[in-house]
Amino acid sequence: MILAIDAGNTRIKWGLHDGLTWLVHGQCAHREIAEFERALDKLPAPQRIVLSNVAGAQLQAALEPGLARYAISVQQVTARASQCGVRNAYAAPAQLGADRWAALIGAHHLGAGTALVVNAGTAITVDALHQGDFLGGIILPGYRMMGSMLQQGTAGLANDSGRFSAWPDNTADALESGRILAITGAVALLHAQLAHHAGSMPELMVSGGDGARLATHLPQPLRLVENLVLEGLRTIAHEEYL
Numbered sequence: 280m281i282l283a284i285d286a287g288n289t290r291i292k293w294g295l296h297d298g299l300t301w302l303v304h305g306q307c308a309h310r311e312i313a314e315f316e317r318a319l320d321k322l323p324a325p326q327r328i329v330l331s332n333v334a335g336a337q338l339q340a341a342l343e344p345g346l347a348r349y350a351i352s353v354q355q356v357t358a359r360a361s362q363c364g365v366r367n368a369y370a371a372p373a374q375l376g377a378d379r380w381a382a383l384i385g386a387h388h389l390g391a392g393t394a395l396v397v398n399a400g401t402a403i404t405v406d407a408l409h410q411g412d413f414l415g416g417i418i419l420p421g422y423r424m425m426g427s428m429l430q431q432g433t434a435g436l437a438n439d440s441g442r443f444s445a446w447p448d449n450t451a452d453a454l455e456s457g458r459i460l461a462i463t464g465a466v467a468l469l470h471a472q473l474a475h476h477a478g479s480m481p482e483l484m485v486s487g488g489d490g491a492r493l494a495t496h497l498p499q500p501l502r503l504v505e506n507l508v509l510e511g512l513r514t515i516a517h518e519e520y521l
């Protein structure tokens with residue numbers, strides 16, 4: 280049993296994998312960490328725990344008491360120069376977010392040859408993978424953050440719920456369409472750029488809390504993978520202990 284935990288800047292996601300399949304998945308906001316602990320109460324004890332945390336020391340400290348019940352050490356993932364068949368182009372490999380690294384390893388493990396890996400969470404990352412080489416990628420403010428940034432930085436923009444439209448004719452729709460196009464436009468551009476680099480059509484893999492919301496506006500076909508980071512974490516835990 281592997282317990283994989285993906286601590287992002289908005290939510291904690293976890294899953295228990297028995298070597299064949301995921302037995303459970305769960306998620307909660309940082310302030311609802313008691314929910315995570317209650318979920319652990321109901322689960323069989325894992326033999327391995329693997330953790331990615333990009334949300335800082337305070338969340339790390341909040342996670343530890345819940346995990347202390349198991350008399351095993353937590354495998355804390357940080358990005359490396361290479362691991363599980365993926366090579367990291369970052370000049371300082373450990374600077375890459377552990378969640379991005381795990382997602383890339385997850386994508387590679389799921390059979391992606393050439394792929395653009397989109398993680399739409401608090402921030403949005405769009406990372407290029409080509410035959411096991413992570414070429415590089417970008418960081419954008421996330422869907423929710425784009426809305427709150429515009430609201431905070433202006434006097435006249437409210438973060439109302441608008442609808443996507445090609446030619447918005449009101450403020451709410453203009454805001455909604457703007458953030459969707461900012462994200463999906465960047466993804467489409469990088470997808471075309473990667474296709475040119477690779478000489479073939481890259482797979483588009485999309486995950487994260489806003490993945491489903493963005494999917495209909497993205498180039499098709501795409502693969503919506505729930506919990507790609509957890510998939511990568513369990514791959515890391517599995518291979519490291521072989």
Ligand SMILES: Nc1ncnc2c1ncn2[C@@H]1O[C@H](COP(=O)(O)OP(=O)(O)O)[C@@H](O)[C@H]1O
Pocket residue numbers: 286287288289290291399400401402421422423424486487488489
């Ligand atoms: N119930 C929810 N709570 C919080 N965010 C949600 C929820 N449902 C969808 N979202 C969206 O998902 C995003 C967070 O996705 P997630 O993948 O959990 O991020 P992170 O890994 O950064 O914690 C938020 O920015 C928000 O737009």
Ligand SMILES: CC(C)(COP(=O)(O)O)[C@@H](O)C(=O)NCCC(=O)O
Pocket residue numbers: 286287288289333374375376377378379398400401402403404418
């Ligand atoms: C880019 C991120 C903030 C994304 O975090 P998330 O939206 O998943 O909470 C995180 O992967 C991070 O802190 N990365 C370190 C910098 C980098 O990857 O270059």
Ligand SMILES: [K+]
Pocket residue numbers: 287378398399400401402403404487
């Ligand atoms: K993310």
